[in-house]
Amino acid sequence: MLEYFWIIPLAVLATSVITLIIGKHMGEKVAWLGVLGTATSLLLSLAVLPEVIQGAVKEIRFTWFLNIESGFVLDQLSALMLVVVSLLCTLIILYASAYMHGEKGQLRFFYFLQIFSFSMLGLVISDNLLQAFVFWELMGLCSYLLIGFWFAKPSAAAAAKKAFLTTRIGDVLMLIGILILYTRLDTFSYREIFQAVNSGLMAEPWLTMATLFIFGGVVGKSAQFPLHVWLPDAMEGPTPVSALIHAAAMVKAGIFLVARLYPIYQLVPLTLETMAVIGAVTAFGAALMAIVAKEFKQILAFSTLSQLGYMVVALGSLGYVAGLFHLVNHAFFKALLFLGAGSAIHGVGTNNVWEMGGLFKYQKITGFTMLLATLSIAGIPPFSGFWSKDEVLAAVHHHASPWIFWTLVITSFLTAFYMFRMYFLVFTGKPRSDYHAHESPWPMLAALVVLGFFAVFSGFAGNALSIFLTGKEIAHEGSFVVILSIIMASAGVLLSAMVYYWNKISPQKVAESLKPIYTMLGRRYYIDDLYNAFCRVVVVSLARFSDWTDRKVIDGVLHVSRDLVLLLSGVSRTLDLNVVDGAVNGVAAAADGLGSRARKLNTGRIQDYLVVVVLGLASLILLVMGGIL
Amino acid sequence: MFTPGLIHYLLLGTILFTIGLYGVLSKRHAISVLLCIELMLNAVNINLVAFNKFLYSSALLGQLFAVFIIVVAAAEVAIGLAICIALFRYKGTLDLDKFDLLRW
Numbered sequence: 134m135l136e137y138f139w140i141i142p143l144a145v146l147a148t149s150v151i152t153l154i155i156g157k158h159m160g161e162k163v164a165w166l167g168v169l170g171t172a173t174s175l176l177l178s179l180a181v182l183p184e185v186i187q188g189a190v191k192e193i194r195f196t197w198f199l200n201i202e203s204g205f206v207l208d209q210l211s212a213l214m215l216v217v218v219s220l221l222c223t224l225i226i227l228y229a230s231a232y233m234h235g236e237k238g239q240l241r242f243f244y245f246l247q248i249f250s251f252s253m254l255g256l257v258i259s260d261n262l263l264q265a266f267v268f269w270e271l272m273g274l275c276s277y278l279l280i281g282f283w284f285a286k287p288s289a290a291a292a293a294k295k296a297f298l299t300t301r302i303g304d305v306l307m308l309i310g311i312l313i314l315y316t317r318l319d320t321f322s323y324r325e326i327f328q329a330v331n332s333g334l335m336a337e338p339w340l341t342m343a344t345l346f347i348f349g350g351v352v353g354k355s356a357q358f359p360l361h362v363w364l365p366d367a368m369e370g371p372t373p374v375s376a377l378i379h380a381a382a383m384v385k386a387g388i389f390l391v392a393r394l395y396p397i398y399q400l401v402p403l404t405l406e407t408m409a410v411i412g413a414v415t416a417f418g419a420a421l422m423a424i425v426a427k428e429f430k431q432i433l434a435f436s437t438l439s440q441l442g443y444m445v446v447a448l449g450s451l452g453y454v455a456g457l458f459h460l461v462n463h464a465f466f467k468a469l470l471f472l473g474a475g476s477a478i479h480g481v482g483t484n485n486v487w488e489m490g491g492l493f494k495y496q497k498i499t500g501f502t503m504l505l506a507t508l509s510i511a512g513i514p515p516f517s518g519f520w521s522k523d524e525v526l527a528a529v530h531h532h533a534s535p536w537i538f539w540t541l542v543i544t545s546f547l548t549a550f551y552m553f554r555m556y557f558l559v560f561t562g563k564p565r566s567d568y569h570a571h572e573s574p575w576p577m578l579a580a581l582v583v584l585g586f587f588a589v590f591s592g593f594a595g596n597a598l599s600i601f602l603t604g605k606e607i608a609h610e611g612s613f614v615v616i617l618s619i620i621m622a623s624a625g626v627l628l629s630a631m632v633y634y635w636n637k638i639s640p641q642k643v644a645e646s647l648k649p650i651y652t653m654l655g656r657r658y659y660i661d662d663l664y665n666a667f668c669r670v671v672v673v674s675l676a677r678f679s680d681w682t683d684r685k686v687i688d689g690v691l692h693v694s695r696d697l698v699l700l701l702s703g704v705s706r707t708l709d710l711n712v713v714d715g716a717v718n719g720v721a722a723a724a725d726g727l728g729s730r731a732r733k734l735n736t737g738r739i740q741d742y743l744v745v746v747v748l749g750l751a752s753l754i755l756l757v758m759g760g761i762l
Numbered sequence: 763m764f765t766p767g768l769i770h771y772l773l774l775g776t777i778l779f780t781i782g783l784y785g786v787l788s789k790r791h792a793i794s795v796l797l798c799i800e801l802m803l804n805a806v807n808i809n810l811v812a813f814n815k816f817l818y819s820s821a822l823l824g825q826l827f828a829v830f831i832i833v834v835a836a837a838e839v840a841i842g843l844a845i846c847i848a849l850f851r852y853k854g855t856l857d858l859d860k861f862d863l864l865r866w
Contacts, residue, residue, distance in 0.1 A: 737862030740795070744787050 135184055135191050139205040141177045141215055142254035145170040145222075149247035156240040164230030167243045171223040171250050178215035185212040186601060192260060192324075202322065206260035209602050210457075214257035214389060217461055221381045221468055222250040228472050228580035229373035231573065232479065236371075242282060246377070249275035253382050257389060261321040262311045265390065269307075269354065272383050273300050279378060280370040292366035299363040303353015310346030313339055327396045335397075344397060344404040347390070355387030355441050358415045362661050364438055365422075368430040372475030375430060380437050380467040388444045388460050395453055408449030409533045413540045416442030418658065420547035424554065425644070425654045428484045429474045432555045436510065437467060439548060443525050446537060452528025454599045454607065459521035461598070462591050466506040466518060469584035473503040476577055477559055480570030486558045488566040495570040498578050500560045502585035507556045509588045511549035512622040517592030519622070524595065524607065527614045542621055549625025557633035771812035778805035792849060792856040796842045803835045 148170030156163045185207065194204035226246055233242060249272060256268035274297075281293030315321055317339055318329045329335060335343075351357070356364040367379050378384075391398055391408075398404060419438035426432045440463050447456035476499040481489050493500035509518035522545060529538045572578070599607045632638045644651040656662065734741075782805060785798030807828040814824025850856055 732866035735864065735866040737865030738858060739861070740787050740789075740858060747783065747787065 135181055135189060135207065136193075138177075138181050138191060138207045139193060139258060141174045141181075141219070142251050142258070144173040144177065145247050145254065146251045148173075149244055149251065152240060152244050152247060156244065159240075161230070161234060161239050163239050163243045164226060164233070167226040167247050167250075168223060168230065170247055171219055171226055174250070174254060175216070175219035175223050178212070178219050181207065182212055182216060185209060194260075197264075201263065202261070203264045204260045204322070205258045206323070207258060210389075210392060211258045213457070213461070213598075213601070215254060217464055218253050218257060218382055219250070221464055222246075222253075222377060224580040224583055225373050225377040225381070225468060225472070226250075228376075228475075228577045229371075231576040232373055232475055233371065234574075238282065242279070242371070245275050245278045245282075246373070249279070249378060249383070253386065256386055260323055262314065262323070262326075263321040265393075266304075266308065266311060269350070269386065269390075270304060272378075272386060273297060273304065273354070276300070276367070276378050276383055279374040280367045282370055282374065286369070289369040292363075292369040296363035296367050299360050300353040303350045303360050306346045306353070307350025310343045310349065313343040313346065323393065326394075330397050330400065340397065341401050341403050344394070344401045345407065347394065348404060348408060351387030351391055351445070352411065353387075355384050355445065356415075356438055357387075357411050357442065357445055358418060359660065361415060361419070361438050362657070362664060365431055365434045365657070368428070368434050372430070372471060372478070375434075376468045376471035376475070379434070380471050381464040384437065384441055385444075385460050385464060388441070388448065388456060391445075391448050392453065392457055395448070398448070399451060399453075405449045405451070406533075409446050409529070409537050410449075412442040412445030412447075412449060413537045413544075414442070415439070416446065416544045417540050417547075420544045420551065422654050422657055423551040424547065425651055426551075427487060429478055429486050429489075429555070429559065430471070430484065432486070432551065433467070433470050433474060436470075436548070436552065439544060440467070440510070443522065443541065443544075446533070446541060447525040447528055450528045450531070450533040450537070452525060452532070454602055455521065455524035455528045457602065458595055458598055459525055462509070462517040462521040462588075465584055465587040465591055466509040469502060469506040469581060469588055470510070472577065472580055472584065473499050473506065476573045476581065477503075477570075479573065481566075481568045483566065483568070486555060489559045489568075490562045490565040491560070492564075492570060493560040496572050498572060499581060502581040502588075503556065503560065505585045506588050507552045509592075511552050511626060512545055512618055513549075513626065514619060515592065517588055517590070519618070520592035520595050523615055523618050526618055530614050542617060545618055546621040546625045549622045550629045553626050553629035554633050557629065561634060768812060768816040771808060771816075775805045775809040775812065778802075778808065790857055790859055792846045792858055793843075795858065796839060796846070799842070800835060800839065803831055807831055 148166045152163055152166050191207040194202055197203040252268045252271035256265055259265040277293045277297040280296050281290050283289045314326055318326055353360045368375055416439045419435045423432050423435035426435060444456045444459050477492055478484055480496055509516035512519045512522045529541055596607055632640055779802055782798045782801035786795050789795050810824045810828045853860060
């Protein structure tokens with residue numbers, strides 16, 4: 134079985150092809166093809182898992198094109214990612230089968246989702262940077278296509294474009310990093326790169342630069358500052374898309390890649406520090422923006438940015454297991470949060486949390502599972518988020534600067550605060566607008582319940598995960614960090630309750646008194662405006678320049694050549710008409726003139742012919758007599 | 763007294779021939795053309811007889827040939843008149859200027 138592990142992504146690819154072929158006639162049932170494909174991948178991933186736990190590792194190599202080799206690898210990290218990703222894809226496509234009911238473009242939607250699943254699964258088993266890059270870009274494409282699924286909506290189309298272009302900038306940086314490695318080591322393969330670096334074949338500025346550039350790609354794909362701007366806008370896509378691509382899977386690809394390349398990343402302190410700083414900035418800045426966000430999915434988008442920041446900081450603080458642990462836990466509860474949001478928005482009919490309220494009464498299962506997820510992300514024990522966040526903080530406390538540590542600690546407090554703000558505003562209290570909500574259909578609820586289960590229990594797998602990935606148990610170094618994180622989380626929940634549940638403090642008054650900060654957070658620190666202005670300036674000036682070149686230079690050349698051609702053709706025409714035609718016509722006219730004159734000799738009267746005969750005879754006689762003839 | 767020599771008869775013949783030739787070339791009526799042809803033939807006869815008499819008086823070849831010519835001329839006139847009758851039946855006139863079917 135292990136030899137065929139590379140079939141796992143192909144299962145989804147196969148169902149996607151079937152979707153293309155017969156999907157048109159299937160209407161909404163197309164979704165079940167997607168579920169079939171991802172479920173198959175899930176079962177296969179689970180099937181190979183036991184052997185990998187035993188320690189088996191499998192690699193397959195083949196020659197891709199020319200002299201480039203490629204291949205697939207099944208080790209602990211890829212086995213873990215296979216299971217997590219395929220599970221999430223299955224659950225989310227299941228959810229989407231009900232959520233997308235009544236929408237047009239079913240075939241398109243589920244086809245893209247399957248292609249995405251295929252790409253992500255392919256990425257996690259790739260054994261070299263080039264193939265990984267191909268799948269990386271494929272995911273970016275699917276993200277563009279799915280964010281812009283409702284392409285007729287201008288904001289959706291713009292968001293898709295923004296996402297694609299922003300991640301593209303990251304991708305270019307990543308490609309530079311990959312090429313630095315290739316030009317110096319002549320290989321794309323992970324194993325050969327690790328061997329070469331460990332043998333010291335990589336001179337110093339190059340290794341740092343390669344890792345930094347590849348991290349650039351991570352900054353783009355995992356939406357870290359300063360390339361984070363696309364993620365909040367990406368909420369324009371349908372909720373299953375937000376859940377799968379922008380919470381559970383694609384944004385994790387960057388974290389995964391760093392984890393994959395960890396043998397070289399852990400050797401470069403500069404890159405690690407850079408990662409920690411960027412991650413911390415993103416985590417903190419996004420948390421602040423989440424506090425004032427009005428739309429349900431926006432809050433979750435900022436939350437994703439923030440939690441991704443946590444993972445980046447973890448990896449930047451030598452917390453390999455911590456980062457991956459948080460990745461797994463976050464995937465589950467963030468997907469759950471998004472799916473629940475979809476359920477709520479669907480039920481209420483609005484996106485704005487200020488128009489919701491008291492939803493728990495109408496959507497009990499959604500409300501309950503959402504509560505589990507919120508408790509998890511806030512870091513309340515014994516839910517999963519607490520365990521992984523604690524690990525992250527422990528790693529940071531141990532290896533990173535105190536600034537980073539305290540930034541993350543405060544961010545935990547903020548996280549608890551804004552997540553429960555979201556929960557209280559939506560599910561508790563009285564409805565703030567007139568809505569009729571009912572509980573969602575069973576495929577959606579099934580996904581919520583399964584994810585809820587994981588949100589509660591996946592936290593207990595921390596030690597097992599550590600042993601699985603690295604063979605070592607998690608080191609416990611005392612209770613300072615643990616107690617601190619529990620205090621922060623509880624304080625956050627308490628404050629949130631005071632403002633939004635017991636209504637003791639008015640959020641509106643606070644916003645008024647801190648108006649400039651409130652506005653700045655609402656405008657996302659004006660970073661988007663800055664980028665837009667920059668692009669406008671650059672793009673407009675480039676456009677002006679091209680236009681000038683096109684009109685003056687290129688068209689200028691065209692005009693000159695046109696005039697030249699006209700001149701030449703005029704001369705040619707004159708020649709042809711007057712000279713050539715003149716000659717031809719002249720000859721014809723001569724023949725005609727001669728003929729019309731000569732034929733007058735043919736009078737038809739015999740006497741005239743006789744005259745000629747006589748004259749001719751006379752001249753002959755004279756000539757003979759004169760001796761000439 | 764003036765005795766005509768050979769040259770005078772040849773001159774007569776020439777004059778007659780020329781008059782006849784002129785008539786053939788310029789007369790409009792077909793019968794007139796036939797008459798002029800006769801005239802040309804007779805001028806030739808005079809030439810032949812004159813040569814015979816003045817140069818070879820013992821032979822009769824020239825006179826003989828002249829008699830031949832007279833006979834042939836007669837036959838030819840018959841045919842010529844038949845042609846004229848045919849022409850007349852075709853066109854209703856014998857004005858040679860009108861017979862220009864081979865005109866351009």
